[in-house]
Amino acid sequence: MSATAEQRDALIRAMGLDRPVAERYVRWLGDTLHGDLGASLTSDQPVATLIGERLPNTLTLAGAALGLSCVLGIPIGIVQALRRNTWLDHVLSLLSAIGLAIPVFWLGIVLILVFAVSLHVLPSAGLASASDGSLGDRLAHLLLPTFALATTILPTVVRFMRSSLLEVLGTEYMRTAEAKGLAARTILRRHGLPNALIPVLSAVGALVPRLLGGTVVTEAVFGWPGMGRLALDAANGRDYPLVTGIALVVAAIAVATTVVVDLTYTRLDPRIRLA
C-alpha cells in the first residue's frame, strides 16, 4: 500500500519537513530546552516517556558496574603497587591487559555459557524472573551483566590506582613519615592512600562516558531492558527522534557526572583550584 501524493504532502507538513533546516534545528533546540524530545516514529509515544521507563534500569546497571570497578579495582591496584615487579604484579597486569582486549559482548556470551548453561547457577537474561521478583532474584539477574560491563573500565581503574600509588610512594613526604618512625600501615593509610586516591577519582570520572557506551552492548547480550537496548531498537527501526533523544540524555548524564567529579576533586584537594 503506498500513500497518495496528498497524504505524503500532509505528513511532510505535519512533521515540519517543508521548513528550512535551520528553522527545524532552532525549533528542535527550543523544544528540547523545554523538555520536549518529540514523539517516537515507531510507537507514537513521547520520546521522554520511553526514555523515562528505561533510564532507571540503565542507571542501576551502570551504577553497579561503576561500584564493582572501584571495589575491585582500587584494592587490586594498591596490591600491585605495594608488590611491584613480583609475580603477583605481573599476573594481575596480564589480566588487566586481557580485560582491555576482551569485547564486552563476547565476555557476556562466555559468562552466559559458563554460569547459565553449564553450571545453571545464574540467570542469563532479563531484569528478574517472571514468577519471582524478590530482591535476591533481581540481584542474581544483575550479577553477570554488571561484571561484563565492569570489565570495560576495571582494568583502567587498576592501572591508574597502581601508577598513582607508585608515584606517591616515591615522594619525599612518604620518606619523612618513615623517618619519623611511623608504622608502615599508618604511613600508607594516613599519607599514602589519601594522596594516591585523588587522581584516581578524576580518572574514574573520565571513564563514565566509556561505561555508558558499554551499556548498549551489555544490554543487548543480556536482554537488559535499559536505554542501550532502546537505542539499539531505535537505530534498527530508523526511529530518528528516539535515537537522537537517547544520545542527548546519555551525553547530559555523562557531562553532569564529569562536572560533579571535578567539583568534588577541588573540594578534596585544596591544592587544586578551578581556573
Added chain:
Amino acid sequence: MSGVGRAALITLVLAVLFAFALPLVWTIAPEATDPAHGLAGPTSVHPLGTDELGRDVLSRLAHGGQVTLVVGIAAMLTALVLGVLVGGAAGFYGGWADGVLMRLTDAMLAIPTFFLLLVVITVLGSDLYTLVLVIGGFSWMPVARVVYGETLRWKATEFVVAARSLGASPLRILVRHVLPQTIPVLVVSATLGVAYAILTESAVSYLGLGVQPPTPSWGNMLQRAQQYVFTAPVLAFYPGAAIVTVVLAFNFVGDGLRDLLDPRSRSRA
C-alpha cells in the same frame, strides 16, 4: 622491543597471514551455504566445522579477519589524520584556534561516543566506507591531545625559532619541522588506535549495525553465534578468541613501541 612486544608483533604477522594468505590456498567461498550440513563439527572438509547455514567456519574466519583488520586500520588512519589536523592546528596557531579546537576535543571526550555512533550509522547507513569514516570520526580525540601537547613542546625549541628567523612560513615550519617530531608518539597512538577501532567495529557489527551479512566480520559472526550458543558453543569461541588475540597483540606492540620510542615513559611504568 621487549620479549612480550616482539611476541605480539609475530602474532600480528601470523594473524595477517591467516586472513590474507590462507584464502589463497583454502578456496571454499565464505558465502557458500550448504544447509544440509549446518552446525557440523570438525571434518576433513571443514576443519573448524560449519555455521547454521552450512558455511565453512575456517573460510569465514579468514575473510572476516580481512574485513575486521582492514576496517580497523583504515578507521585508525582516519582518526590519525583528523587528530593531527586538530591537535597540530590548535597547538601551532594557538589563540582562538586552540580554544575552539581543544574545547571541541574535550567535549567529544566527555560524551559517550558509542551512542552518537549509533545515531550517525542510523542516518548514513553502514557500508564499509561509512563505517570506517564514522569509527575514525569518533576516535580522533586522544590523537589530537597527544599531537597538541607535542606541538606546543616542539614549537618552543631553538631549531624552530631558527627556522622562523630564516624566514620559513608558518605552514612550512609546522609540516617540515614540528609535525615530524610527533611521529614517535603517533606510531604508538596508531597501534593502540587499531585495537580500539577493531573493538568498536566488532561491537557495532555484533549489534547488526556494522558489516552486513553475507560479508563476514569477526563481530557479525558472533551475532549469529549467540543464538546457537547452546547447541554449538564453538561457533562463538573462534571469532571471539580471534578478536582478543589481535587486540591484545596490538596493545602489547603499542606498549612495546612506547618503551622503545619514548624513554621518558619507562620510568613511569
